[in-house]
Amino acid sequence: xxxxFAWASGILLLIIxxxxxxxxxxxxxxxxxxxxxxxxxxxxxxxxxxxxxxxGPAVLVIHGSGGGYDQGExxxxxxxxxxxxxxxxxxxxxxxxxxxxxxxxxxxxxAYARLLDHLEIVKVAVVxxxxxxxxxxxxxxxxxxxxxxxxxxxxxxAASADPAQAKANKKGKLLKLIYQYDWLYWLISxxxxxxxxxxxxxxxxxxxxxxxxxxxxxxxxxDYMNPVAPRSAGVAFDNATPLxxxxxxxxxxPTLIIxxxxxxxxxxxxxxxxxxxxPTARLVSYVQGGHVVILVEQAEIRSLVLxxxxxxxx
Numbered sequence: 001x002x003x004x005f006a007w008a009s010g011i012l013l014l015i016i017x018x019x020x021x022x023x024x025x026x027x028x029x030x031x032x033x034x035x036x037x038x039x040x041x042x043x044x045x046x047x048x049x050x051x052x053x054x055x056g057p058a059v060l061v062i063h064g065s066g067g068g069y070d071q072g073e074x075x076x077x078x079x080x081x082x083x084x085x086x087x088x089x090x091x092x093x094x095x096x097x098x099x100x101x102x103x104x105x106x107x108x109x110x111a112y113a114r115l116l117d118h119l120e121i122v123k124v125a126v127v128x129x130x131x132x133x134x135x136x137x138x139x140x141x142x143x144x145x146x147x148x149x150x151x152x153x154x155x156x157x158a159a160s161a162d163p164a165q166a167k168a169n170k171k172g173k174l175l176k177l178i179y180q181y182d183w184l185y186w187l188i189s190x191x192x193x194x195x196x197x198x199x200x201x202x203x204x205x206x207x208x209x210x211x212x213x214x215x216x217x218x219x220x221x222x223d224y225m226n227p228v229a230p231r232s233a234g235v236a237f238d239n240a241t242p243l244x245x246x247x248x249x250x251x252x253x254p255t256l257i258i259x260x261x262x263x264x265x266x267x268x269x270x271x272x273x274x275x276x277x278x279p280t281a282r283l284v285s286y287v288q289g290g291h292v293v294i295l296v297e298q299a300e301i302r303s304l305v306l307x308x309x310x311x312x313x314x
Contacts, residue, residue, distance in 0.1 A: 023186045030226040034095055038069045043114040045107055046098025049090040050115055054082050057313055058121045060112060060139075061088045064130025064154075065172075065238045066179060066225045068095040074221055075129050078294055079153070079305040087124070089115055091135065093234030105241060108135035109142050116146065125309045126253075127151045130266055130291065131238040137274075138244055140253040149312035150255045151305050153294050154201075154263055157270040158245040158277075168267055171199055172239050178228070179235040185228040196222070201265030201291025209288075210296065217295045248277050255281040256308040258301055260289035 038049045051069040059080060063071040072088025080086055092108055093099035100107060112135070116124065125148050128136035133155025140147045159165070178185050189196050197207055202218070210218070225231070255278050259271030268285070275283035284304060289296040 019187070019191075023183055026186060027182050027227050030223075034068065034070060034227070034230065038090070038096065040096060041115065041118045043111055045092070045100045045103070045111045045114070047096060048098075048111055048115050049094075049096040051088045052085065052119075053088075054080065054085045056083045056085050057309070058116075058124045059084045059086045059309065060116070060124040060126045060136075061086050062112075062126065062128040062132030062136045063088065063091065063094070064132050065175070065235050066228065066231055067091075067129075067132075068097075068231060068234075070095075070224050071129075071221070074224060075127065075153070075294070078217070078298055079127060079151075079302045081302075081306065084125075084309070087115070087119065087121070091132065091234055093237045094231050096230075097234075099233045099237060103237060103241075105134045105138045105244060106142065109139040112139050113143055113146065122146065123148055123314065125149045125151070125313065127153065127305065127309075128155055129153045129294070131156050133157055133266075133270075134241070134244050137248050137251065140251050140255075141244075141247060144252055147253050148314055149309055150251075150253045151308055152255065152257045152259075152271075152274060153301075154259055154266050154291050155257075155270060155274070156243055156266045157248065158243050158273045160267065160269045160273075162267065162269060164264070164267055165269075168265055171201075171265055174199065176232075176235050176239050179232045180229070182227045182229050186226060189222050189226070193219075193222070197292075198264075201263050203262060203264065203290055206262070206288055206290045206292070206296060214295050214298070217298070218292055221292070221295070246277065248274065249279075251278050252280060253278075254308070254312045256304065257281055257283045258285075258293070258304065259283070260286045260291070260293035260296075262288050263291045263293070265291040
């Protein structure tokens with residue numbers, strides 16, 4: 001009996017050592033990746049980090065929770081093409097962008113204006129994903145002359161009393177905890193990927209029907225959130241800051257809203273509220289796709305986004 005226990009203990013220790021070595025290697029590579037790119041500019045809101053790519057009309061790409069300039073780059077790759085110049089900032093508290101004291105979504109919108117001033121860009125199309133939605137909406141509200149069009153991809157917009165919202169909020173709080181620790185995120189995202197996909201709004205039904213390339217794209221999205229510790233302050237800010245709600249009624253920017261009805265992280269009511277409240281809004285919905293609908297329906301959504309931007313470009 002003792003021999004079997006010793007063998008089991010030895011095997012368990014070996015597994016732990018192998019996992020720890022792989023975790024350390026992956027984190028080292030990802031820290032090297034995020035530190036190798038991205039530019040910094042000073043502002044009244046602290047340092048702002050950003051990355052640019054492509055050539056042509058400018059598009060401000062605003063990432064979601066758990067992101068940074070690197071997630072912005074992935075969003076640009078998914079829905080744009082090389083005929084546009086995209087600018088992907090790291091929002092407050094993400095990677096090397098500072099989180100000001102008592103920060104608000106309005107402050108984040110003003111920080112976008114500062115960044116565009118630095119880049120000498122007068123007007124942009126705006127594409128926002130998930131929790132990038134609130135600051136994108138307020139940027140359109142506060143700087144209407146600087147935005148030609150707005151695209152909301154599975155974005156948070158308004159609070160809800162729907163019982164499903166309480167479940168979504170619990171998911172947000174759990175993600176907030178996970179994003180505090182590099183090793184915990186790595187372990188869960190690697191060893192329990194299916195469960196993690198469900199946590200971020202991709203149901204088993206959606207995952208089961210994914211093509212291999214789409215699976216690869218989602219894997220890349222998840223892996224690019226490593227390391228999470230430099231993003232944890234931003235995730236906490238996202239979860240604690242109220243959504244803009246009825247303020248968006250004053251937005252006049254042509255707005256395209258894309259959302260899946262089965263999104264369990266940013267519920268579909270966000271899209272319905274935005275479509276009913278923004279006078280110029282158009283809603284395109286999908287029955288399935290969850291919170292990763294932009295990858296599940298990538299080809300069609302890219303066509304919709306490009307057409308929307310071009311139709312309203314100066």
